[in-house]
Amino acid sequence: MTGRMGRAQITAGIVSAATALVPQDSKGRRWLVYNGSAALTGHGALWLATGSPWGAEPLMAAAAQPASVANCAMFAVTCAVAYGGWKAGGFLRGLPGLVGLAARPAAALGAAYWGQGTAPLITDAMAATDPWSSMLLPLIAAGALAGVCWWALDSRSAAWRPPVRWAARIPLATLALGVGLYAPGGTL
Structure with a gap:
């Protein structure tokens, strides 16, 4: 032992x-x-x-600032719509050639580009x-x-x-x- x-x-x-x-x-x-x-x-x-x-109070106070909430919500919206764009682009996968190959990435990038502009909308909704x-x-x-x-x-x-x-x-x-x-x- x-x-x-x-x-x-x-x-x-x-x-x-x-x-x-x-x-x-x-x-x-x-x-x-x-x-x-x-x-x-x-x-x-x-x-x-x-x-x-x-x-956690200082951390929660920093996270509850309107600017950080709007930016975090914009990130979540961007991720969600990019995923939705990727899934929606899957319907066009059967198209011939380069169009079929680029359908999913192009749909995801287009949706993410739209999602990046949602911070002002979220800020307005928070103010309302x-x-x-x-x-x-x-x-x-x-x-x-x-x-x-x-x-x-x-x-x-x-x-x-x-x-x-x-x-x-x-x-x-x-x-x-x-x-x-x-x-x-x-x-x-």
């Missing part, structure tokens, strides 16, 4: 400690400890990174719906980011070991905590 613990022993120790802390019959408390500890870990890391005890757009757009952006966190990490971590699965939950849980703490719900 070298006095070192293997990976299996460490994992078993963490699982047994968590089980002793939160018994099996209390699923709600177990869920709260699992997700709450992940959220607090991520919030603490943001606190260290930003130097603010509010964690001013109190609601300034309150709801950060929540929509956080919802999209939560979807990306779930798709990229959380949905793929089911077969991973418990400590790694918990570490994969940190971004999504931190985002949920940040939205809960800093959402504009108090101003509604």
Whole structure:
């Protein structure tokens, strides 16, 4: 014996400690400890990174500026219409010669070129719906980011070991905590 613990022993120790802390019959408390500890870990890391005890508040304030929201929305619209143009160009693929070969790229580039000009439209729409757009757009952006966190990490971590699965939950849980703490719900 070298006095070192293997990976299996460490994992078993963490699982047994968590089980002793939160018994099996209390699923709600177990869920709260699992997700709450992940959220607090991520919030603490943001606190260290930003130097603010509010964690994500400076980041959310910067993301909620009208110019950055309009530019991010323009990027999303550009990507969406370029993809739509690529798919629509697939209907012309059967044309003979160079026209058939260039149909998809030309449709995607044309749609993306149109999408690049949507920032003034988005800015005007935000000005027309001013109190609601300034309150709801950060929540929509956080919802999209939560979807990306779930798709990229959380949905793929089911077969991973418990400590790694918990570490994969940190971004999504931190985002949920940040939205809960800093959402504009108090101003509604």
